Amino acid sequence: ETGVTQSPTHLIKTRGQQVTLRCSSQSGHNTVSWYQQALGQGPQFIFQYYREEENGRGNFPPRFSGLQFPNYSSELNVNALELDDSALYLCASSWRDRAIYEQYFGPGTRLTVT
């Protein structure tokens, strides 16, 4: 059974640029959630995707957007990057009919905006 994988591991972008982060869900999982974790803080929920549609969203502006593909993998896109977007971005996958706690996290993508 393959766990949740994320790519890239690290990347550096300049303010105003756009970035795409990728996540492959664990085998058999059909739901993907994205979180932002700033240094020294807990994760903040960005949004969740199920059946290729956004299923719930946290308090993040529209420049944060996502996609889910038929194979349940997902992308997080951030436009017009700001310095405060520097963080660890976590992806978690789960099976839709299971409880929220049965989700599995990837190791994250560290984004630095300069």
Next chain:
Amino acid sequence: GDSVTQMEGPVTLSEEAFLTINCTYTATGYPSLFWYVQYPGEGLQLLLKATKADDKGSNKGFEATYRKETTSFHLEKGSVQVSDSAVYFCALSPMDSNYQLIWGAGTKLIIKP
């Protein structure tokens, strides 16, 4: 809105010491409560959970009891090991939006041999 507050770290203990990491929450109704652990270089892992008042979650020697009257979910372990060194996060899943987790800031635990 719903929120989680946990004690600031780092918490430094000697091996075999007793551990308590405090966690309190603010939420409507009866959220589900969780402790997650993040070992260096690894993803977040569910440590234990409690989904209703007075439930006790336990795993790997760690325990936490869902206390509705004090809105708390403190993490305890009777005898810590060096391998328990990690960052511990308390989190809740709201009743009205159970597709998300709301997290505390995390507590770094350092165990010295």
